[in-house]
Amino acid sequence: MGGKVTCTLGEVKQRADFIVYWGGNPAECHPRHFTKYTIMQKSKFLPRGRKDRTMVLVDIRETKSAKAADIFLQVRPGKDFELITILRALVKGRRVTDEAIAETGIPRDTLEDLIRRMKAAKFGCMFFGMGLSMTRGKHMNSAALLTLAAEMNAFTKFVAMPMRGHGNVTGADVIMRWQTGFPFGISFSRGYPRYNPGEFSTVDILVRGDCDAAFIIGADPGGTMPQPAIDHLKRIPTIVLDPHITHTSRLARVHITTAPQGIAAPGTAYRMDEIPLPLKPALKSPYPTDEEVVRRINEAIAELPFWIPDDGRPQMIMTTG
Amino acid sequence: MLRITGGKIYDPANGINGKIKDLHIDDTGKFVEVVAGGRTIDASGMIVFPGGVDVHTHIAGGAINFARAMTPEDHRRTQAFIRTKSRRSGLGGMAPTTFATGYLYAGMGWTTVNEAAVPVLSARHTHEELADIPIVDKSTLTLMANNEIMLDQLEKGEYERAKQVVAWYLWASKSYGLKAVNPGGVTAWKWGKDAKQLTSPIAGYNSLTPGSIVTQLARICDELGLPHPMHLHCNNLGAPGNISTTLDTLKHLEGHRAHIAHSQYHAYGGDGWDTMCSETVQLAEYFNTHPTITTDAGAVIFGDTVTITADGPWQHLLYELTGRKWGNLDVENETGCGIVPYTYRPSNLVNAVQWAAGLELLLLIRSPWQVFLSTDHPNGGCFWRYPEIIEMLMSADVRNESLKKLPDRIKGKITLPEINREYTLYEIATSMSAGPARALGLTQKGNLGIGADADLVIYEEDKNVARMFGHPRYVIKAGEIVIEEGDIREAPQGREFLVKPAYDAETDEFIRPLFEDCYTMSFENYPVEFERIEHAEIHECRQP
Numbered sequence: 001m002g003g004k005v006t007c008t009l010g011e012v013k014q015r016a017d018f019i020v021y022w023g024g025n026p027a028e029c030h031p032r033h034f035t036k037y038t039i040m041q042k043s044k045f046l047p048r049g050r051k052d053r054t055m056v057l058v059d060i061r062e063t064k065s066a067k068a069a070d071i072f073l074q075v076r077p078g079k080d081f082e083l084i085t086i087l088r089a090l091v092k093g094r095r096v097t098d099e100a101i102a103e104t105g106i107p108r109d110t111l112e113d114l115i116r117r118m119k120a121a122k123f124g125c126m127f128f129g130m131g132l133s134m135t136r137g138k139h140m141n142s143a144a145l146l147t148l149a150a151e152m153n154a155f156t157k158f159v160a161m162p163m164r165g166h167g168n169v170t171g172a173d174v175i176m177r178w179q180t181g182f183p184f185g186i187s188f189s190r191g192y193p194r195y196n197p198g199e200f201s202t203v204d205i206l207v208r209g210d211c212d213a214a215f216i217i218g219a220d221p222g223g224t225m226p227q228p229a230i231d232h233l234k235r236i237p238t239i240v241l242d243p244h245i246t247h248t249s250r251l252a253r254v255h256i257t258t259a260p261q262g263i264a265a266p267g268t269a270y271r272m273d274e275i276p277l278p279l280k281p282a283l284k285s286p287y288p289t290d291e292e293v294v295r296r297i298n299e300a301i302a303e304l305p306f307w308i309p310d311d312g313r314p315q316m317i318m319t320t321g
Numbered sequence: 322m323l324r325i326t327g328g329k330i331y332d333p334a335n336g337i338n339g340k341i342k343d344l345h346i347d348d349t350g351k352f353v354e355v356v357a358g359g360r361t362i363d364a365s366g367m368i369v370f371p372g373g374v375d376v377h378t379h380i381a382g383g384a385i386n387f388a389r390a391m392t393p394e395d396h397r398r399t400q401a402f403i404r405t406k407s408r409r410s411g412l413g414g415m416a417p418t419t420f421a422t423g424y425l426y427a428g429m430g431w432t433t434v435n436e437a438a439v440p441v442l443s444a445r446h447t448h449e450e451l452a453d454i455p456i457v458d459k460s461t462l463t464l465m466a467n468n469e470i471m472l473d474q475l476e477k478g479e480y481e482r483a484k485q486v487v488a489w490y491l492w493a494s495k496s497y498g499l500k501a502v503n504p505g506g507v508t509a510w511k512w513g514k515d516a517k518q519l520t521s522p523i524a525g526y527n528s529l530t531p532g533s534i535v536t537q538l539a540r541i542c543d544e545l546g547l548p549h550p551m552h553l554h555c556n557n558l559g560a561p562g563n564i565s566t567t568l569d570t571l572k573h574l575e576g577h578r579a580h581i582a583h584s585q586y587h588a589y590g591g592d593g594w595d596t597m598c599s600e601t602v603q604l605a606e607y608f609n610t611h612p613t614i615t616t617d618a619g620a621v622i623f624g625d626t627v628t629i630t631a632d633g634p635w636q637h638l639l640y641e642l643t644g645r646k647w648g649n650l651d652v653e654n655e656t657g658c659g660i661v662p663y664t665y666r667p668s669n670l671v672n673a674v675q676w677a678a679g680l681e682l683l684l685l686i687r688s689p690w691q692v693f694l695s696t697d698h699p700n701g702g703c704f705w706r707y708p709e710i711i712e713m714l715m716s717a718d719v720r721n722e723s724l725k726k727l728p729d730r731i732k733g734k735i736t737l738p739e740i741n742r743e744y745t746l747y748e749i750a751t752s753m754s755a756g757p758a759r760a761l762g763l764t765q766k767g768n769l770g771i772g773a774d775a776d777l778v779i780y781e782e783d784k785n786v787a788r789m790f791g792h793p794r795y796v797i798k799a800g801e802i803v804i805e806e807g808d809i810r811e812a813p814q815g816r817e818f819l820v821k822p823a824y825d826a827e828t829d830e831f832i833r834p835l836f837e838d839c840y841t842m843s844f845e846n847y848p849v850e851f852e853r854i855e856h857a858e859i860h861e862c863r864q865p
Contacts (some may be wrong), residue, residue: 181418275842
């Protein structure tokens, strides 16, 4: 288990005749997604567009996206992992007990029909949202679905992709990976990158009170994080760069207003399939860009004595974990 | 200004083989006849090489960044670079981070690297990563052999149109040349299929075959006058018996220039994993009789690595064979990519054949101007293990020692035990620097002559060859001392090389509607802006 079998959104637009949304509600959360990239698009391989595609929605309740779906499967809350595991077994022709299937809330016939359709597809794609990745089981749910998609390639072409939200979170992931090897949850306290989600993730560091300053760009933890984390942000010098006044700016010592990215500041944003898109500003802003503010802070820090003493320590070490 | 005196010079581009000679470098970072003033390095008793040039490596872009994400367990057991005032932190290992990549390459004397596989759709990302790789100079190759807009033109017999489209894409991606990976096979993989026969039509096409793509793309590269010929990853990579595909491909290339990538993976006999054997004798014979074709070894080193290739169908097979993690990323209209972590073991018969085959090609192809040191990093092994390969090329004893680790069943499947050739320092300098620089058309690299870029490496003579090549005494990049006494002194920003092949002005309007059909971003946003390339240097195309 592990890895990810995926594609760029244009592949879905061009080829996907079978599309599953699992634990997501694109009709309301990604309003342009259906029309720009998936079920509504016509292509040289799927000339009749919507009519050439089958859409399945798996969720715990009937959201607005269910209206767009050909098949809606209402899974019992908290049973996603079990359902995916049963599908992985059935795909390979393994025996699954009636009791196990009954727990998922979906009849056996429906699952068998689903598997028939999956295997008959020419190009299948599974999108998954926070209803899968942020509910009980969390990353294990995502891993199970990614594995199902990988294993389907023994029968036909299949890919999977997370439905990501929030501005340019993918861009932050991508850059952290090329600079440090890890996407998030990184500590530089030993002078080189170490990764441990749950220990070095922002929320854990704040809740434990491990940091003595916070520098926040383009995020509003004051509105979303648990109270002990917010309390710590109030205790320490917190600096916020944001075009707007946010919950976090209200508790920060310093708020610096910056030009909004993509509207008044240029740059690059990474789409959810990790394709970089250039941002071309349409308006001028009286405020500096995030980049400019960070550069000026860096220059000011460079004037100060360097924080790691140059005492002949090795330039390179072997890490041990 | 810098003078290097008393060193033993190995400069194959100028035919200098171990002569003691002084080198002078001016303030612009070039070799000149003589300079007055500045620092002098006394290199008496030391060996001076032109800086290494890697003709085929994967160090930046969506694929290697995918590999980094997939291998956190490796990052925890590897070399870490600690932040200093002049240097960023980073991690080495199977898929090193960007800053570490620059430090590791420069740390063993390599000063120019060619990132060999870039989809245009994510070229902006690749260039951003390259800007974060310090010290070395860089170039990139654009993936073209599965680009459907281009393939549709070839299918229709519109060769001239296809040529315009290729030139347009090369400039859109701001790259230095063209890469062809499993022509037709990656596009077939988008339906879960592959293209193994050069003369059979590709899935989704009526008449277009891999063989015809190969021939026409090679001709396009020649007619556009690209400094580097078509860089080809042949069909049927890694499969037992693929030597026939490779030889057939080479026949399709006759009359054209070409560089065959990682040929070790394309030199196998047998008809299954049990009967797989090395057929490097046949392949080397072809190179020995066709001096205009070049290749890099794609040598295998035993140990852990992560395999990364645009060859999606091969990676699906490797995942099925190993049961390890599998990453796959199909890129709309253009290409695909697969990632599988892998461990090469001497006890594994297939791996043993692969290990021997890489060395055999380096030893059986007579001219080091034709076969270059590479591991197809990280596929056959990591680039920072090159010194181990150099040691094996220079010592038959070291090879024979390693042969003892292979299983008995290897007998009759490889040629390596019968080869006594040992590389000289002059030949190593050719294979690691002067040769790849010439194949890339980078006349100012791999060369210690007047006017060339002052990129060089100075080794302290050592009987332990791996240690000598792994730990140079000095590395000088564009006249600046970047490594001294084993420490990184400076981490200047390198340049990026690109080409601007000519194409008809109407090509934009020809591509636009086709583009809008299959892509999901706006046409205007697609080409990488020239201003975004840091320290860009455009190289001339010389049309015949």
